[in-house]
Amino acid sequence: MVLYIIGLGMGTEDDITLRGLNAVKSCTRVYLEAYTSILCVGKEKLEALYGKEVTLASREMVESESDTILDGAKEGNVAMLVVGDPVCATTHTDMMIRARELDIPVEVIHNASVMGAAGSCGLHLYNFGATVSIPYFTEGWRPYSFWEKTAYNRKGGMHTLALLDIKTKEPDFEALAKGKKVYLPPRFMSVNVALEQMLEAAESKGEEEGNYSKDTMCVGMARLGQKDQCIKVGSIEELLKEDFGEPLHCLVICADDVHELELEAMKHYIVAGSRYA
Amino acid sequence: MVLYIIGLGMGTEDDITLRGLNAVKSCTRVYLEAYTSILCVGKEKLEALYGKEVTLASREMVESESDTILDGAKEGNVAMLVVGDPVCATTHTDMMIRARELDIPVEVIHNASVMGAAGSCGLHLYNFGATVSIPYFTEGWRPYSFWEKTAYNRKGGMHTLALLDIKTKEPDFEALAKGKKVYLPPRFMSVNVALEQMLEAAESKGEEEGNYSKDTMCVGMARLGQKDQCIKVGSIEELLKEDFGEPLHCLVICADDVHELELEAMKHYIVAGSRYA
Numbered sequence: 001m002v003l004y005i006i007g008l009g010m011g012t013e014d015d016i017t018l019r020g021l022n023a024v025k026s027c028t029r030v031y032l033e034a035y036t037s038i039l040c041v042g043k044e045k046l047e048a049l050y051g052k053e054v055t056l057a058s059r060e061m062v063e064s065e066s067d068t069i070l071d072g073a074k075e076g077n078v079a080m081l082v083v084g085d086p087v088c089a090t091t092h093t094d095m096m097i098r099a100r101e102l103d104i105p106v107e108v109i110h111n112a113s114v115m116g117a118a119g120s121c122g123l124h125l126y127n128f129g130a131t132v133s134i135p136y137f138t139e140g141w142r143p144y145s146f147w148e149k150t151a152y153n154r155k156g157g158m159h160t161l162a163l164l165d166i167k168t169k170e171p172d173f174e175a176l177a178k179g180k181k182v183y184l185p186p187r188f189m190s191v192n193v194a195l196e197q198m199l200e201a202a203e204s205k206g207e208e209e210g211n212y213s214k215d216t217m218c219v220g221m222a223r224l225g226q227k228d229q230c231i232k233v234g235s236i237e238e239l240l241k242e243d244f245g246e247p248l249h250c251l252v253i254c255a256d257d258v259h260e261l262e263l264e265a266m267k268h269y270i271v272a273g274s275r276y277a
Numbered sequence: 278m279v280l281y282i283i284g285l286g287m288g289t290e291d292d293i294t295l296r297g298l299n300a301v302k303s304c305t306r307v308y309l310e311a312y313t314s315i316l317c318v319g320k321e322k323l324e325a326l327y328g329k330e331v332t333l334a335s336r337e338m339v340e341s342e343s344d345t346i347l348d349g350a351k352e353g354n355v356a357m358l359v360v361g362d363p364v365c366a367t368t369h370t371d372m373m374i375r376a377r378e379l380d381i382p383v384e385v386i387h388n389a390s391v392m393g394a395a396g397s398c399g400l401h402l403y404n405f406g407a408t409v410s411i412p413y414f415t416e417g418w419r420p421y422s423f424w425e426k427t428a429y430n431r432k433g434g435m436h437t438l439a440l441l442d443i444k445t446k447e448p449d450f451e452a453l454a455k456g457k458k459v460y461l462p463p464r465f466m467s468v469n470v471a472l473e474q475m476l477e478a479a480e481s482k483g484e485e486e487g488n489y490s491k492d493t494m495c496v497g498m499a500r501l502g503q504k505d506q507c508i509k510v511g512s513i514e515e516l517l518k519e520d521f522g523e524p525l526h527c528l529v530i531c532a533d534d535v536h537e538l539e540l541e542a543m544k545h546y547i548v549a550g551s552r553y554a
Contacts, residue, residue: 087396112387119364126408
């Protein structure tokens with residue numbers, strides 16, 4: 001009947017909309033996509049609120065086995081729950097296209113996402129340029145591609161939202177070599193690791209236009225939209241010493257020209273002793 | 278006690294989150310800010326859902342008389358309801374700063390906004406550059422400042438979301454001259470008017486790098502996030518002939534380089550006979 005793709009927002013089970021909750025209640029099967037972001041409550045909380053069983057959907061399931069999920073959607077409604085907003089990640093596009101091919105109506109129910117909530121720090125969202133992703137560097141793989149976009153944004157007077165790497169369901173290659181299929185514990189990149197990597201990229205570029213330095217104003221944010229969200233403003237050097245607590249973290253690298261109304265709204269979050277205080 | 282600033286999302290009364298609804302129910306006074314966007318239901322619907330009276334707050338009230346709204350917030354909770362997400366518009370910043378000065382705790386409850394829902398068309402949100410606003414041109418005032426940002430975005434391979442002018446509570450100067458204070462009916466810019474104005478700006482710029490033309494791919498969107506939302510993809514010339522229906526409208530001017538996964542997801546929305554079909 002209908003494939004609902006429903007945003008859960010960024011906090012707890014109570015961040016679903018009334019429209020989203022009504023849709024879930026009409027469904028015969030409910031899936032939760034939980035690999036591009038994390039919910040800060042267990043799926044039991046969702047099940048208690050919905051009065052329904054919720055099935056965790058892995059990346060493979062969402063990206064490659066959408067027919068399994070869509071199977072039966074002609075007879076009863078199916079819900080795919082997504083942390084944040086469904087159209088902010090791109091992982092559900094395939095499923096939507098597949099549903100249309102099968103003549104299953106798709107209804108997207110929006111919610112808050114990090115791309116909107118990033119405005120909580122006081123920077124104006126319409127001044128943000130392209131968003132970058134910061135992957136975990138390894139010894140032999142240190143891609144600086146986020147640097148180009150960040151520098152281009154800064155040259156044009158735009159801020160840059162950086163989304164930080166999440167590693168879930170990573171195979172443990174040591175165990176694999178011994179014939180055991182084991183996954184490593186999930187990892188969520190901290191603001192501190194991201195800033196270190198971004199600084200490494202900046203230092204490799206030198207005097208190029210749009211480059212940032214350890215003195216550039218940044219905003220570190222953690223658990224945005226949750227009751228205990230943490231927002232700190234300072235230079236890269238200053239924020240490297242700060243603790244942002246539990247995941248998820250994200251980061252904004254400011255343009256050199258921060259509007260005075262933005263500064264006024266950010267004042268509240270500047271770290272003690274900052275060069276920007 | 279607490280000043281809640283609560284996003285209502287983009288559709289009807291059911292788009293509030295459970296957390297938002299619980300907060301409203303705890304409040305002694307509830308205001309609705311309704312001049313930067315429009316809700317597609319009357320405030321009576323909200324009042325019926327909340328079981329509370331809702332007071333419409335004008336621009337002057339929100340921006341200049343925040344003390345009236347905050348008055349009493351030390352004794353009981355106060356809610357300011359905002360269409361979309363509270364941090365996507367910048368109009369509530371003053372009120373938040375003022376509340377902090379008065380030692381009133383502020384809690385923001387996020388929701389979906391046009392800046393997130395713009396991804397519904399299939400373009401990837403992380404490829405969007407700075408957002409532009411298109412004001413109604415008048416005979417003597419035709420500012421092309423949106424052109425600079427759009428061209429810079431396009432040069433850098435980024436899409437541009439254009440938010441379209443809303444005129445509410447405009448004084449009727451003819452009536453005013455006769456000593457009567459009368460307001461003109463509200464006006465909401467259509468995709469068509471916006472495209473005409475954007476094309477005028479482009480034609481005045483000629484061959485400059487990043488410029489767009491009547492053949493550039495655009496996305497016209499209306500009533501995003503509502504059940505009858507309308508999304509159409511085509512060249513500027515093609516979309517000028519399309520009807521998008523009731524407000525609110527918004528618009529995306531694409532980068533020249535649209536990713537094949539974006540194209541795949543947009544196919545569904547391309548207008549019949551388009552050069553992009």
